[in-house]
Amino acid sequence: MRARLLAIVVVAACGTSDSKPTEPKHEDGKHEEAEHHEMAMPPALDAFHKILAPHWHAAPGDQRTTDTCNAIPDFTRGAATVGAAPLVDAVTGLADACAASPRDPAKFDAAFQKVHEAFHAQLGEHE
Numbered sequence: 001m002r003a004r005l006l007a008i009v010v011v012a013a014c015g016t017s018d019s020k021p022t023e024p025k026h027e028d029g030k031h032e033e034a035e036h037h038e039m040a041m042p043p044a045l046d047a048f049h050k051i052l053a054p055h056w057h058a059a060p061g062d063q064r065t066t067d068t069c070n071a072i073p074d075f076t077r078g079a080a081t082v083g084a085a086p087l088v089d090a091v092t093g094l095a096d097a098c099a100a101s102p103r104d105p106a107k108f109d110a111a112f113q114k115v116h117e118a119f120h121a122q123l124g125e126h127e
Contacts, residue, residue, distance in 0.1 A: 048078040069098035
């Protein structure tokens with residue numbers, strides 16, 4: 001009985017059909033992004049966050065992709081200023097996804113996710 005209950009809980013927790021990664025939220029439903037503003041980030045990381053945040057939090061779709069791809073020079077400069085190889089590499093991957101013709105939305109999303117993850121990895125190093 002106990003194993004069956006555990007299986008039901010696991011299926012309920014993992015059984016979402018939405019394959020898009022979700023952002024961690026707090027009990028009040030707000031995105032953890034608000035915490036970035038409360039913590040002291042090194043200036044270069046804060047500047048990169050100011051480039052990333054509006055694009056990352058925009059509604060997914062063609063406009064977000066276009067706006068993000070148009071900001072590749074800003075992302076590139078920001079990543080270079082941060083100077084972390086994983087972030088630079090992730091931005092290079094995003095630039096490649098943006099430059100593809102035709103642009104593949106799935107490759108764009110995966111590359112943009114890597115930029116977001118690389119940012120959070122750098123953020124974790126400065127906490």
